[in-house]
Amino acid sequence: MDIKYDAIIVGLGPVGSFMALLLEKQGLKVLAFDKEKDIYQLPRAVSMSDQGLRMHQTLNLEDIYIRNSDAPEGAGFVDANLEFIGDPLMVKGLVTPNGWGPLNMFHQPYTDREMRDKLLNSSCDILVEHELVAFTEESGEVFSTIKDVNTNEIKKVTCTYLIGADGANSKVRELNGIEQEDLNYDRNWIIIDLEVFDDSDLSKIAIQICDPKRIGTYIPTHSPFKRWEFEIFEDDNIEEFSSDANIHKLISPWLQPDQYKILRKAVYQFNSVLANEFQKDNCFLIGDSAHQNPPFMGEGMMTGCRDAMNLSWKIGMKHNYALDRSLLNSYQVERKPHAKFIVENSLGIGLLMEAYAHTPNIEDVPPELVMKGYASFVIPPLDEGIFFKGKSDPSNMSGELFPQPVKYIDEQVAERCDYLLGNNFALVSRSKIKLSDDESSFLTKIGSKIITLDKDMVESNIWMSSMIAEDRIYIIRPDKYVFGSTTEDISLAELIQDLKSRIGFNN
Numbered sequence: 083m084d085i086k087y088d089a090i091i092v093g094l095g096p097v098g099s100f101m102a103l104l105l106e107k108q109g110l111k112v113l114a115f116d117k118e119k120d121i122y123q124l125p126r127a128v129s130m131s132d133q134g135l136r137m138h139q140t141l142n143l144e145d146i147y148i149r150n151s152d153a154p155e156g157a158g159f160v161d162a163n164l165e166f167i168g169d170p171l172m173v174k175g176l177v178t179p180n181g182w183g184p185l186n187m188f189h190q191p192y193t194d195r196e197m198r199d200k201l202l203n204s205s206c207d208i209l210v211e212h213e214l215v216a217f218t219e220e221s222g223e224v225f226s227t228i229k230d231v232n233t234n235e236i237k238k239v240t241c242t243y244l245i246g247a248d249g250a251n252s253k254v255r256e257l258n259g260i261e262q263e264d265l266n267y268d269r270n271w272i273i274i275d276l277e278v279f280d281d282s283d284l285s286k287i288a289i290q291i292c293d294p295k296r297i298g299t300y301i302p303t304h305s306p307f308k309r310w311e312f313e314i315f316e317d318d319n320i321e322e323f324s325s326d327a328n329i330h331k332l333i334s335p336w337l338q339p340d341q342y343k344i345l346r347k348a349v350y351q352f353n354s355v356l357a358n359e360f361q362k363d364n365c366f367l368i369g370d371s372a373h374q375n376p377p378f379m380g381e382g383m384m385t386g387c388r389d390a391m392n393l394s395w396k397i398g399m400k401h402n403y404a405l406d407r408s409l410l411n412s413y414q415v416e417r418k419p420h421a422k423f424i425v426e427n428s429l430g431i432g433l434l435m436e437a438y439a440h441t442p443n444i445e446d447v448p449p450e451l452v453m454k455g456y457a458s459f460v461i462p463p464l465d466e467g468i469f470f471k472g473k474s475d476p477s478n479m480s481g482e483l484f485p486q487p488v489k490y491i492d493e494q495v496a497e498r499c500d501y502l503l504g505n506n507f508a509l510v511s512r513s514k515i516k517l518s519d520d521e522s523s524f525l526t527k528i529g530s531k532i533i534t535l536d537k538d539m540v541e542s543n544i545w546m547s548s549m550i551a552e553d554r555i556y557i558i559r560p561d562k563y564v565f566g567s568t569t570e571d572i573s574l575a576e577l578i579q580d581l582k583s584r585i586g587f588n589n
């Protein structure tokens with residue numbers, strides 16, 4: 083194999099697959115491979131957020147998750163008697179600024195299968211049963227050694243960008259000598275997926291079970307599937323604990339054995355770790371290779387998809403518009419603190435469950451821990467990076483996600499219109515945008531769109547109407563974060579000049 087690739091992606095999990103398709107869309111020549119033959123079969127991700135759906139919309143792949151998921155009515159914490167501790171957070175019918183419902187519980191074997199089929203039908207070169215064993219980097223090129231795990235045949239491949247999407251035990255991370263910061267939440271849990279013959283009596287609210295005898299989680303996933311998760315103690319015998327007989331016992335408060343089939347079960351150690359570096363030269367870590375957290379927020383894979391969205395447009399724009407490295411260097415700056423928030427808050431929910439279970443009086447659970455409950459579901463803006471003056475700033479909305487333009491009919495979503503914003507930078511306003519010739523030429527050269535939003539689209543959308551000031555012009559990045567907006571103190575010329583220098587546009 084002596085083809086030179088623009089990008090090589092190691093690992094075809096949900097994050098690597100998504101990244102491969104994003105880079106393909108940017109026009110890059112991509113090789114993506116996995117050491118396994120097929121998709122992962124054990125129970126893992128179930129929850130896709132509103133932003134997750136919006137990100138997949140970039141590739142018109144949101145339907146894969148929509149048709150294989152059900153939206154729960156809400157989420158809450160319950161005590162040993164399955165009584166709610168405080169009010170559950172009800173989300174039924176809610177449409178967020180991203181244009182989708184906040185929680186969508188999918189069946190991963192179905193979604194991973196469809197994503198794999200998309201990849202196999204894409205223009206990416208795909209290899210399975212091939213393992214990365216070594217790589218070196220020299221003068222902006224990465225030379226990788228890949229082994230066929232069946233024949234031990236060695237292949238040498240060259241690329242400009244090497245992307246490690248190779249999960250928790252990442253070889254790319256190891257070969258780069260990147261250490262991990264451990265945030266010290268390591269607990270064993272069992273994950274049980276059931277096929278329930280009649281699920282009509284089961285709750286449609288996801289619950290964190292704060293039972294002092296054993297904490298757990300129940301998730302109403304895509305019907306007829308349901309998920310339960312339980313903590314395993316150090317003195318539990320894992321084999322006995324995972325037996326069907328014990329699973330019947332664990333599930334008995336909800337269902338009797340003749341009401342379901344045990345579909346899949348797995349024991350995981352939930353960790354909370356963060357790679358010290360997310361990038362070295364032209365080599366990047368995305369997904370679980372960069373960060374791992376307990377799944378209580380349902381945000382691990384989402385965090386990986388955010389990495390992929392962030393990195394793919396930067397690699398794509400550098401490749402397509404000959405921009406300098408400053409764009410790529412912003413990947414870690416933007417993504418690492420954001421991923422750290424998710425790791426910390428995911429483990430925070432675990433600690434809150436333990437506190438609710440073991441504090442005799444619920445009122446005595448410290449408020450800072452209670453805040454780790456569903457308050458942590460408010461995902462923060464990005465902080466530093468490719469933003470006006472390099473920093474997020476609420477006064478011009480830089481660092482915030484721009485709401486998705488949505489058409490409503492009779493207060494129902496009729497059409498989601500992110501396509502209006504396109505896949506590169508976009509200038510958006512309620513009124514016509516006037517540009518100088520130079521500005522216009524620069525924006526055209528980097529493939530930007532200039533958009534005047536339809537009055538109805540702004541006024542019928544509560545998020546859009548409350549976030550977009552009448553007389554401002556917003557610059558939206560390809561990943562839909564706001565670069566910045568004009569204000570009384572910031573002119574459009576200043577905004578565009580700053581954008582030029584931050585993305586390294588020199589022609």
Ligand SMILES: Cc1cc2nc3c(=O)[nH]c(=O)nc-3n(C[C@H](O)[C@H](O)[C@H](O)COP(=O)(O)OP(=O)(O)OC[C@H]3O[C@@H](n4cnc5c(N)ncnc54)[C@H](O)[C@@H]3O)c2cc1C
Nearest residue numbers: 093095097117127128129214248249369370380382383384
């Ligand atoms: C019980 C549980 C529940 C979860 N629930 C959710 C949830 O509801 N929502 C959510 O967003 N996240 C959830 N997560 C987290 C989510 O599953 C992970 O974040 C996600 O799978 C990470 O995807 P990835 O593609 O980065 O890594 P992986 O899915 O681990 O994929 C890595 C791939 O790399 C391959 N690989 C490894 N080494 C090599 C090598 N040397 N050469 C070639 N290939 C290699 C592997 O075979 C694998 O296919 C959950 C996790 C668990 C354990």
